Amino acid sequence: MLEGKALIEDTDMPMKMQIQAMASASQALDLYDVVDYKSIAAHIKKEFDVRYGNGWQCVVGSNFGCFFTHSKGTFIYFTLETLSFLIFKGASSPSSSP
Numbered sequence: 001m002l003e004g005k006a007l008i009e010d011t012d013m014p015m016k017m018q019i020q021a022m023a024s025a026s027q028a029l030d031l032y033d034v035v036d037y038k039s040i041a042a043h044i045k046k047e048f049d050v051r052y053g054n055g056w057q058c059v060v061g062s063n064f065g066c067f068f069t070h071s072k073g074t075f076i077y078f079t080l081e082t083l084s085f086l087i088f089k090g091a092s093s094p095s096s097s098p
Contacts (some may be wrong), residue, residue: 005080031043034081
């Protein structure tokens, strides 16, 4: 496990889920090269899909911008070591009438 401490930048997740997000990120960094962002993100996304149901998204990197809508209580943005992690579950769009 990495020795670094995660710094939460913003979140609306319950504490238990926040802890899981940081643990999954730390585990992914142990399993994959630190520059293999795609594998790190896929590992975290799959972990969250299994634990909390399908529909999770994960972005990992050191320099990115984003704009998205998420379901309430499913968003976290944090840094660990030199990387930033964005994890959220996409919001469902209301169905449109024909």
